[in-house]
């Protein structure tokens with residue numbers, strides 16, 4: 001009987017020892033390769049090509065913490081679970097059913113990213129709407145879609161249907177074409193300007209590219225100096241040149257028609273008719289007042305040249 005017990009003991013240690021050896025062989029949780037023993041799939045390994053896994057860059061903390069730089073304490077997770085126990089989760093899980101609360105996920109990122117472009121995150125519309133950094137960023141893609149011109153807008157469109165619809169109207173900024181991005185005008189991480197605009201004002205945002213509209217002009221047009229969005233919509237329009245309304249109505253929001261005849265669709269507006277209003281040819285006030293943004297011509301007083 002006792003020989004049988006001894007044999008059982010030997011057999012038992014024979015099973016247990018390799019198990020321990022296996023656990024040790026996986027290595028330290030501070031080493032990315034430990035994790036990669038079990039997570040060697042393309043949806044995970046993309047991160048190895050990004051900025052966060054550069055060992056030589058001390059700011060990434062990779063050489064000390066490995067993948068725990070983002071996922072937090074994962075020691076229990078990477079070790080062999082006790083018999084019959086489920087494998088504990090890493091401290092921070094970013095996606096899926098087991099995802100950590102938004103605040104914890106964001107804290108993992110803001111621990112390293114507080115300044116620069118992320119400075120105004122606290123209190124931004126996106127933070128208030130309970131978005132996570134990872135609602136937009138994908139850390140495991142070889143290239144984060146937020147930094148790819150052809151990809152960024154489509155992530156935004158998944159929540160912003162109105163802008164998606166505007167982007168396919170005949171006149172639009174070349175965003176879906178991959179020439180511009182939403183973040184050319186917005187800082188989606190927050191900004192002190194209304195609508196999270198990048199410039200200190202709406203007009204400053206536009207001047208970054210349309211500098212010729214800045215002036216100063218000898219003959220200024222008050223609304224253009226004040227706010228481009230009085231006449232233009234930034235995301236897309238069925239009118240030409242991103243106008244909010246067609247002429248002459250656009251102009252007649254402010255200018256009354258007592259000076260010019262402005263009944264565009266009456267017979268009177270046709271050339272050759274008695275009393276025809278030459279001002280209404282093609283309905284375009286800007287045909288004559290071509291410098292609607294301001295003029296520097298000595299005789300540009302009526303914004304005509």
Ligand code: HEC
Nearest residue numbers: 026029034035038067068071074077078087090093096098
């Ligand atoms: C011995 C194998 C093994 C090792 C080593 C390992 N994991 Fe895992 N990991 C798993 C398994 C299995 C899952 C599947 C989720 C589950 O059901 O527990 C998982 C899931 C995850 C998840 C997703 C959690 C979830 O529930 O969706 C993350 C994140 C993760 N691991 C990170 C890490 C990190 C970081 C390391 C290294 C510190 C690591 N893993 C090491 C086996 C391992």
Ligand code: HEC
Nearest residue numbers: 050051059060061069070108109111112133134137139144
């Ligand atoms: C341990 C510190 C650390 C943590 C945690 C961290 N980052 Fe970073 N991140 C960096 C460093 C360092 C860079 C490289 C910055 C540079 O080159 O100027 C970087 C770069 C980036 C970049 C731009 C560069 C690129 O090529 O990807 C983005 C976007 C970014 N991080 C997002 C995130 C998000 C989202 C999280 C949370 C899921 C996060 N980071 C967590 C340190 C960190």
Ligand code: HEC
Nearest residue numbers: 106109110113117118121126131132133136146183188189
């Ligand atoms: C609504 C989408 C969105 C959210 C949410 C978001 N980001 Fe970004 N992030 C972007 C976009 C778009 C860019 C590219 C900005 C650009 O082109 O200038 C970016 C750029 C960055 C960069 C690189 C900045 C640089 O100077 O290169 C870092 C770092 C970053 N984000 C971190 C974060 C962190 C941390 C959070 C959460 C606190 C976060 N982001 C939340 C969309 C987002």
Ligand code: HEC
Nearest residue numbers: 032035036039044047052067070094095134137138139140
């Ligand atoms: C910059 C922060 C960051 C770093 C560094 C990082 N991860 Fe992640 N991890 C994330 C985010 C964010 C997600 C959610 C999916 C996504 O956005 O790509 C995630 C998801 C995962 C998942 C779950 C995949 C799924 O969707 O089922 C695993 C497993 C994982 N990471 C393992 C690792 C391993 C292993 C390393 C180191 C080689 C690592 N992570 C490094 C941020 C990070």
Ligand code: HEC
Nearest residue numbers: 153156157160163173175181182184185195202229233234
């Ligand atoms: C040319 C600059 C510019 C670009 C590019 C741009 N926006 Fe805007 N956006 C603005 C301005 C200016 C406003 C201020 C409101 C207005 O005048 O309509 C705004 C307002 C918004 C608003 C607030 C709702 C509203 O219409 O008032 C959302 C949401 C928005 N933009 C999302 C986006 C998204 C998503 C993209 C990319 C597909 C994008 N924007 C590209 C300039 C821009």
Ligand code: HEC
Nearest residue numbers: 125126129131135136155156159182183186188194195196
């Ligand atoms: C996960 C969903 C989601 C994603 C992805 C997302 N947003 Fe938003 N965004 C929201 C919500 C929710 C709000 C706040 C409610 C609102 O004003 O519509 C908001 C607000 C905004 C506003 C301010 C609106 C205002 O009235 O001032 C702008 C600008 C904006 N988002 C731009 C972007 C851009 C640019 C991207 C892509 C880089 C993006 N968003 C990605 C959900 C999202």
Ligand code: HEC
Nearest residue numbers: 171172173174184185205206208209228232234240241242
């Ligand atoms: C990042 C650069 C950039 C910024 C910022 C910018 N634009 Fe543009 N804008 C462009 C480009 C590029 C075009 C397309 C020019 C072309 O098609 O030849 C354009 C075209 C236009 C057009 C003519 C569209 C058409 O259909 O002919 C108008 C109007 C316009 N922008 C107004 C604005 C306003 C208003 C703002 C500020 C809210 C603004 N832009 C901010 C780059 C910019």
Ligand code: HEC
Nearest residue numbers: 203206207210213223224227228230231232241286290292
């Ligand atoms: C009073 C209304 C009004 C305001 C305000 C206004 N625009 Fe315009 N904009 C127009 C009209 C009308 C056209 C079309 C001109 C034409 O058809 O000859 C136009 C055309 C444009 C164009 C395309 C043609 C060109 O001249 O390059 C750009 C770009 C533009 N505007 C940018 C701006 C910017 C930037 C601002 C703010 C600084 C602004 N606009 C303010 C009425 C306005």
Ligand code: HEC
Nearest residue numbers: 221222223230250251253254255285286289292301302303
């Ligand atoms: C938001 C109101 C507003 C809109 C819209 C507007 N304007 Fe004006 N416009 C003004 C103001 C204010 C002045 C300056 C009047 C003054 O100094 O007495 C002005 C001045 C002018 C002048 C010069 C008048 C003079 O005495 O020299 C012309 C021409 C003009 N606008 C044409 C247009 C045209 C064309 C449009 C449409 C594309 C237009 N405006 C749209 C408000 C507007």
Ligand code: HEC
Nearest residue numbers: 248251252255259260262278279280281284285287288302
């Ligand atoms: C055929 C050319 C032409 C067209 C089209 C035209 N205008 Fe004029 N506009 C003029 C001329 C020329 C003057 C100067 C008249 C004068 O000094 O008596 C003028 C003067 C003005 C003035 C200044 C009035 C003042 O009190 O000094 C405004 C404002 C104006 N136009 C707005 C408009 C609007 C709005 C439209 C479109 C409904 C329009 N114009 C269409 C040629 C035109």
